[in-house]
Amino acid sequence: MGLHATHDRSREQPESTWAFTDDRELIPLRAPVTPAARSLSVLLIEDDRADALLVEDLIDDAASGVRLVWARSMAHAEQVFASARPDCVLLDLHLPDASGMDALERITKRDATVPIVVLTGLNDEDFGGTAVAAGAQDFLVKGRVQPDVVRRALLYAIERKRAELMAVDLDATQLRARENAILERGLSASPLLLDNPGVDVVARYRPSREHALLCGDFYDVIQTPDRTVHVLIGEVAEDGPHEAPLGAALRIAFRALTLAGVHDVARMHHLERVLRSERSGSGICATALTLQISPDNPRLKTIRAGHPGMLLHGGGTVEWIMPPAGPALGLRADDWPQHELELPDDQGLVLVTDGLFQGFSSNGSQPLDEDGLSRPGESGDCIR
Incomplete structure (x- = not known):
């Protein structure tokens, strides 16, 4: 009371x-x-x-x-x-x-x-x-x-x-940002080439996620002791925090398999297994395109797993090439067709992910798409 x-x-x-x-x-x-x-x-x-x-x-x-x-x-x-x-x-x-x-x-x-x-x-x-x-x-x-x-x-x-x-929150945020940057930098690609490799590699990697170093797109370039150049480009078909680690896992697996002597379709089967074991959900897949460039042969080998084609440029012309393709990685495919094409000395290849041709032309009215990529300079088209 x-x-x-x-x-x-x-x-x-x-x-x-x-x-x-x-x-x-x-x-x-x-x-x-x-x-x-x-x-x-x-x-x-x-x-x-x-x-x-x-x-x-x-x-x-x-x-x-x-x-x-x-x-x-x-x-x-x-x-x-x-x-x-x-x-x-x-x-x-x-x-x-x-x-x-x-x-x-x-x-x-x-x-x-x-x-x-x-x-x-x-x-x-x-x-x-x-x-x-x-x-x-x-x-x-x-x-x-x-x-x-x-x-x-x-x-x-x-x-x-x-x-x-x-201040504590800021320090924690900055620490996480530094750790993420170190992690992403360690997972990003760095071409592994021999002295005087015989090829010129120019890479441009720009994640769409703000302040990020990596996204679901991945690539790698490796030259084996026989001077053959192996190229990979791909994209994880997922929007979220798991796309960058999965793309990095596929890139690292590609490098390890290549250096171990596993090439061509056998390498694609192993990448399929890696993706299925590392993905966060059963519906996640990844597209991929590989090239194998021999130092003494103008013909190169390519395997395409659901990935967009590539640009062949030289002599003032640009051509969009779509080699035969198999399913994307993660769809339990049994085989992927291997295609050969000729690459003359005065020509080069541009490999892209779909984020490039999904951009808009200079007037901003329509997506650039594959046709727009194959005619840069015409009608003032450029990527925004």
């Missing part, structure tokens, strides 16, 4: 109503709130009633719109935390059930995001600095506090804690 009482003041101020609970702990039922200011909830953890009333006077003199809740022990403060999070805590370091850094540690363990202002006595002023070093945002010395100092301390503690949390 509780008793209600009104705390009287001689100064002209708004009235605060308090309730005494069975264990004599003081909790306000109503606090003045001004429309112009956001209401702040402050939890005062103080075992001395006179000091608690002094703090209430200081806060009422300093600012309106502050709801003060008094907890006379750490146990009661933890009950308050269980029901609502205060905007700031005023903490006395000498409580019946918690003292010194133990009191501070119990609050931070309960909620590491809440700002804390420590209350110290005249004889342990130096202890306030120790508390700040241990995690408190500020400290006040009882008997030397003015209303404006209390107000500034509360606002400063709240803003300082907010800045600390933002």
Whole structure:
């Protein structure tokens, strides 16, 4: 059973109503709130009633719109935390059930995001600095506090804690970004060619995902000791976080298989197995196109698994070539046709993924598509 009482003041101020609970702990039922200011909830953890009333006077003199809740022990403060999070805590370091850094540690363990202002006595002023070093945002010395100092301390503690949390989030975000960049850089392709390889390789990789180094597109160029150049280009048919790792897994598998002497259709079967084992869902597949360029033969071998064709350019002409194709990887195909085509010395090949020809022409009216790629320069077409 509780008793209600009104705390009287001689100064002209708004009235605060308090309730005494069975264990004599003081909790306000109503606090003045001004429309112009956001209401702040402050939890005062103080075992001395006179000091608690002094703090209430200081806060009422300093600012309106502050709801003060008094907890006379750490146990009661933890009950308050269980029901609502205060905007700031005023903490006395000498409580019946918690003292010194133990009191501070119990609050931070309960909620590491809440700002804390420590209350110290005249004889342990130096202890306030120790508390700040241990995690408190500020400290006040009882008997030397003015209303404006209390107000500034509360606002400063709240803003300082907010800045600390933002800095922690920023550091974590930057760390994840650095880790992702290192990972993606390690997974990105770097052509593996011998000295004087006999071919020129120019690569352009531009992920559509903002701030990314990798996407679901993948490629690789490897030259084996017999000077044969093996080329792979492909695309994972999935939008999401799993596309880049799966594309990297296929590229790495292609390089390992090639260096191990596994080529042609046998290599495609192994890539099919890798994709099925690494994909995150049964419906995910990947397109791929491989080239095998011999140093002493103008004819090259190509295998196409659901991937777009390629551009043959030279002598002022550009031709879109579509070799025979088999199903994309992941569709449990049994075989893929192998096709040979001639590549004269004065001509070159451009391998692309569908993101290139799905772009728009310069007037922005229609997709560029395969026909647009085969006629650059005509009608002012360019990729946007």
